[in-house]
Amino acid sequence: MNFRFLNYLLAGLLGLSIFSCGSEMTSNLSPTPAAFGKINSLYVIADSTLWLDGAQDSVAFFFESPYLILPQPEPIFDVRHIEPYNLREEPTLQQLRNYVVLADLSQKESPTTKMVVEDLSDARIQQVKEEGFGTAVARNKWATGQQLIYLMGRNQAELLAGMSTAYPAVVKRIAERENERIKITTYFQGVNRMLGEKVAERTGATMDIPGGYDMVPVESDDFAWLRKKTKNGSLNIMATRVPYEDQSQLTKEGLITIRDQVGREYLSTTLDSTFMKVNDRDLPFFVSTTELNGHYALEGRGIWEMENDFLGGPFVSYLINDEARRQLVLVDGFVLAPGRKKRELMEELVQVLQTANVK
Template identity: 60%
Template sequence: MSAYRYRFLFILACCVGLASCGNERLESTFSPTPSAFGKINSLVVIADSSTWKAGVGDSVAYFFEAPYIILPQPEPIFDVRFIEPGRVVAEPTWGQLRNYIVLADLSDTDSPTTQMVLNDLTDEKIQQVRTEGFGTAVAKNKWATGQQLVYILGKNHNELLTGMSNVYPGVVRRLQQGEDERMRVTTYFEGVNRRLGDTVRQLAGASLEIPGGYDRVPLDTDSVIWLRKEVQGASLNIMVTKVPYRSQDQLSKAGLKEIRNRLGREYVSSTTENTYMQINDTDLPLFTESTELNGAFAIEGRGIWEIENDFLAGPFVSYLLNDTEDNELVFVDGFVYAPGRKKRDLMEEVVQVIRSATVN
């Protein structure tokens, strides 16, 4: 182990500073004046109270409030709020948010939500749903600029429930794509630190768009680059290194785990003696999958880190990229320490940076 080991202070004092929607046939645009607002990864569901209580609310919770993978304490992929359509009229602020899902049972012709849908969508679309049993549609900017509404429609209650279970993956992807764009703007609102980007490229053989606000943590080696950004009550961290490619076995869950645990043991500790970072895949699983990142084959890993012999932990995401031209593997890891804070959006910010990685 290196004679000089950077002691990472895990204490708050250091932190001062839808690709497709199934049967979708319509995409219309309204002409509003105000600009939409709202927190990232928030979602408003518009439906009748009777529909919501008759099983739709449970389905929405299952599909759209599923746990974000992976955090020490469960947090949903979306923060969902339910309202009836009348509230948009009574309280116009409800109509100026960004993401909406409208759930309608067309068999209930007296339903305020059905009346809203009949007013918004074409007769052709409504007839298609009544003929086929189910359908979806998308509209933009109904009440404010920069918002989208996904309509999920059933000719009756059962068709609505069944159809929702079939199309929700596409709806989630569509919503996440829009939120991903917003998160990128948030991540890079201070611009790009090209100096740090050049350092990563020269030392680690990878290009990375480093946002403003990150600083390089001093280590006694140039083989590992550690970048850190302090925000109120949290620390965002990115580590980059490269290792020689020896065999295909390295591009695996075991290979990713070995590299990450080695870096944690050698470079990351708390103020307590005999402490080091390691993956905790006993209490929560280490999820890995093969993927492609900017043209390079990669293994993505998500899990929980902890400090051995201390009581500190948090989420991480890692990418192990295959640089076939230089016969090397590039390892890019991001982790968050944020005791007492929700971590989903912090992790999403780190992921934005890591997914900019390309091998040279």
């Protein structure tokens, strides 16, 4: 029992290291087609009996939790359950990118268990049976660019308990791979160096601005607003700088104050007395500390709204401490997309904002 407890504890502490090199395999079958599928899609392979007897609820809790933070909830992954026979009957299901395989090894006649036993070594299967729970990763089993993450339990109880420990590493692993696809999508038109230089002139911060953005004409020496038109809306990036006064600026309240000042001064609609502000009444405003390209920063995620108008949407902010210049640099991205899903739009903005640097 102590060894099993240590196994669970190490999985939680080491994150992605639970997927050791010895637990990964790569199919040598060649040639294989290229994997495809929508960004942030996840397919869970499991027997229907296991799925209906507790696994479905666990998967929903761990892999369909809300993406932070959107006006209407959207999951971090779009999950679909399939069974092994679906893979045989619909060959295209073998050409997707991300799979999680759930196996209760006590069910020897289970199609999923048989698939896992065929895929993994006898030593790995025996280790799971001895320890109670284990993981493995396969790459390119049916198509190039795909991964299968195996979550296996000696029995159903061990499987579900192990999932509660392993899921943060699974989510991180899938998200990092999807992040690569989002970056390619974000910069498919290249980088607009000219706009990046204009932002740097006004704020002291460099950013890799993707093609497709235009600068909104604003009379200011220390504020820049960039906009990319989308279907029925826009993606927006703004940057500004303020003098560093004291540590209270690098707090949740300080970030709201700076962002609201920008919204009141520069962002309005055609209606009178309108301005943008943070709405932390209807939904929470999440703030965390981070390091952005070697600089201390606050990350804030929340909802914006227009005072005296009916517009709103999600935003993400980074407030960077530019110690060399004794100033704070705010880089912010917000989405205006009424009636549209916004998860991928926000992820695109995060890609850009995380290139921000003060040199």
